[in-house]
Amino acid sequence: MNTTNITAITAESLRKRFHVKGGEPVLAVDDVSFRINPGEIVALLGPNGAGKTTTIDMLLGLTAPESGRCTLYGMAPKKAINRGLIGVIQQTGSLINEWTVGQLLSYIASTYAVPRPVEEVMAETDLTKLARRRIGKCSGGQIQRLRLAIALIPDPLLLILDEPTAGMDVNARRKFWALMREQANAGRTIVFATHYLTEAEEFAERTIIMAEGSIVADESTATLRARTLKQHLTANIAPAQLDTLLQQLRKLRIGTDWHLDVIGHRVKLEGTALEPAALAILSAPGTSGFEMTSATLEDTFRALTDDNSNTSQNSQNLEV
Numbered sequence: 416m417n418t419t420n421i422t423a424i425t426a427e428s429l430r431k432r433f434h435v436k437g438g439e440p441v442l443a444v445d446d447v448s449f450r451i452n453p454g455e456i457v458a459l460l461g462p463n464g465a466g467k468t469t470t471i472d473m474l475l476g477l478t479a480p481e482s483g484r485c486t487l488y489g490m491a492p493k494k495a496i497n498r499g500l501i502g503v504i505q506q507t508g509s510l511i512n513e514w515t516v517g518q519l520l521s522y523i524a525s526t527y528a529v530p531r532p533v534e535e536v537m538a539e540t541d542l543t544k545l546a547r548r549r550i551g552k553c554s555g556g557q558i559q560r561l562r563l564a565i566a567l568i569p570d571p572l573l574l575i576l577d578e579p580t581a582g583m584d585v586n587a588r589r590k591f592w593a594l595m596r597e598q599a600n601a602g603r604t605i606v607f608a609t610h611y612l613t614e615a616e617e618f619a620e621r622t623i624i625m626a627e628g629s630i631v632a633d634e635s636t637a638t639l640r641a642r643t644l645k646q647h648l649t650a651n652i653a654p655a656q657l658d659t660l661l662q663q664l665r666k667l668r669i670g671t672d673w674h675l676d677v678i679g680h681r682v683k684l685e686g687t688a689l690e691p692a693a694l695a696i697l698s699a700p701g702t703s704g705f706e707m708t709s710a711t712l713e714d715t716f717r718a719l720t721d722d723n724s725n726t727s728q729n730s731q732n733l734e735v
C-alpha cells in the first residue's frame with residue numbers, strides 16, 4: 416500500500432465526555448476536527464486540561480470517541496499501529512527498571528516483523544553508550560530518549576508524542592528536539608502535544624491550539640508568530656501638521672499591511688514594521704500622546720486560551 420499521499424491523520428468532529436461518579440460529566444473534547452498531511456510537523460498546544468491527551472488517546476484508538484471518527488493513513492488507528500506505521504510516546508506507562516536499555520530495545524524489536532536494527536536506533540537517539548545501563552538508573556532525559564527509540568523501532572511514518580519533554584531540564588529538552596529535527600529531516604510526520612509555547616514556536620510548522628476541549632486556532636506557526644508582530648500606534652497630531660503628516664503616512668503605507676484611522680486629530684495605525692511611521696509622527700512638531708504597543712506570542716496564546724482577563728500588552732510608552 417502506498418501511504419505517501421494519504422492523509423496521515425483525519426480527525427472528524429471528535430467528542431469525548433468522561434462520566435464522573437456523583438458529578439457532572441466532564442466534556443474533555445468537543446467537536447475537534449483536523450487533517451494532518453504526510454511530512455507535516457504539528458504542535459498540539461494548550462494549557463493543562465485542554466483535551467490534548469484525550470485527543471491523542473482517541474487518535475491512537477486507546478479511548479473511543481463518543482461521536483466523530485479518526486483514521487491514520489485511512490485506516491482504523493489500531494490497524495495502522497499494528498502495521499508499524501505509527502511510533503508513539505505516551506505521557507504514562509512505566510518501563511522495566513531491572514532491564515538494560517539494550518535489552519528492552521532488543522525485546523521490543525523482536526515483537527515486530529520487520530524492525531529497524533537496534534544498534535542503528537540507539538545511535539540515532541544517542542543511546543549507544545547507555546546500552547548496558549539499567550533503565551532504573553537512567554535520568555529523565557535518557558528515559559525520554561529511550562521512549563523515542565522504542566517509537567522508532569518499527570520505522571514509523573508518523574510519530575505521535577504526548578508531552579515528550581515533560582520533566583526535562585533545558586539542556587535535555589534541547590538535545591531531544593535536536594534528535595527530533597533529524598527525524599523530521601528524515602521525512603517523518605510528527606505530531607506532538609505540549610504546553611511549552613517555545614517548543615511549538617521553534618519546532619512546529621503548524622500549531623493547533625486547544626482550550627477547554629476545543630480548537631481555538633489552527634494555523635502555520637509563522638502566521639501565529641506574524642500575529643504577534645502586529646503593532647498598534649496612536650498619537651495626537653497638532654492640527655497644523657495633520658494634512659502634511661497624513662500625506663506622508665499614506666505614501667509610507669504603500670505596499671505595507673498598515674491600517675490607518677484618523678479620528679479628529681488622533682491617528683491610529685495598525686500593522687507590522689511601523690517604525691518609519693513612528694519616526695514621521697514623532698518628527699511632526701506638536702505631536703503628543705504617542706503610544707506604540709506590540710503583543711508577544713505569549714499574549715496571543717493567552718488571549719486565545721484564557722478568558723482574556725490575563726492578556727497583557729508589551730507596551731513601549733514614549734510620551735512626547
Ligand SMILES: Nc1ncnc2c1ncn2[C@@H]1O[C@H](COP(=O)(O)OP(=O)(O)OP(=O)(O)O)[C@@H](O)[C@H]1O
Pocket residue numbers: 433434435441442443461462463464465466467468469470610
Ligand atoms: N479518565 C478521566 N476521567 C475524568 N476526567 C478526565 C479523565 N481524563 C481526562 N479527564 C478530564 O478531561 C479534561 C481534558 O484532559 P486531558 O488530559 O485530555 O487534557 P490535556 O490537555 O492533555 O492536559 P495536560 O496538559 O495536563 O496533560 C480535563 O478536565 C481532565 O480532568
